[in-house]
Amino acid sequence: MFSEMLRRLWENGILQLGIWETIYMTFISTAFAYAIGLPLGVLLEVTDKDGIAPKPGLNKVVGIIVNAFRSIPFLILMVAMLPTAKFIVGTSLGNKAMIVTLVIAAAPYVARMVESSLKEVDRGVIEAAQSMGATVMDIIWKVLLPEAKPSLLINAVISTVTILGYSAMAGTIGGGGLGQIAITYGYQRYNNDIIWVCVILTILIVQVIQEVGTKIAHRVDKRNL
Numbered sequence: 001m002f003s004e005m006l007r008r009l010w011e012n013g014i015l016q017l018g019i020w021e022t023i024y025m026t027f028i029s030t031a032f033a034y035a036i037g038l039p040l041g042v043l044l045e046v047t048d049k050d051g052i053a054p055k056p057g058l059n060k061v062v063g064i065i066v067n068a069f070r071s072i073p074f075l076i077l078m079v080a081m082l083p084t085a086k087f088i089v090g091t092s093l094g095n096k097a098m099i100v101t102l103v104i105a106a107a108p109y110v111a112r113m114v115e116s117s118l119k120e121v122d123r124g125v126i127e128a129a130q131s132m133g134a135t136v137m138d139i140i141w142k143v144l145l146p147e148a149k150p151s152l153l154i155n156a157v158i159s160t161v162t163i164l165g166y167s168a169m170a171g172t173i174g175g176g177g178l179g180q181i182a183i184t185y186g187y188q189r190y191n192n193d194i195i196w197v198c199v200i201l202t203i204l205i206v207q208v209i210q211e212v213g214t215k216i217a218h219r220v221d222k223r224n225l
Helices: 002-011 014-046 056-070 074-080 082-089 094-119 123-131 136-147 149-173 177-187 192-220
Strands: none
Touching (some): 002 014, 002 192, 014 094, 014 149, 074 082, 074 094, 082 094, 094 149, 123 136, 136 149, 177 192
């Protein structure tokens, strides 16, 4: 029964589509999450009390907003954001809607990951740039981001894998991908074999992301030169 079901899913293109949808949702959502989360993370670090442009009030407000979204479990946030997704993309079902919810859920997480990476930068390098009269923007673009690049890439891999996990959960409300296949053809039809096939495929995707991301981070790390 397992072989027959798997063969039918493969021949009908359902399994291939699930793999593609999972990869598509993951990387598009990661890109948009970083478009929002990277500036937020930089803002959190720069305006921190020990940052290069301390603004405690602004930092606290941004921090509270980021923490508020991070504290909401993804499944609850996903359901709560469906009206927002429908307003933005015109539907509350499918990949487009799930990408909206994934971005909203992941952006605060990315912001904290970016902030963490920037805090690893040697303060002496920053102070040296300040002593030479570098502006805040100069320090951000020419010191903070370049010096934190290896850590930023490693954290980007972690964020991508986390978003991949979110995309699987999105299958519970029609988000597509391997998560939906596991639920529709596995859980709802009492076929644990299909569930495990989806688990193995997800693990393989994670391994590829991890390996490629780690190698890229290793290559750009000046300490390895």
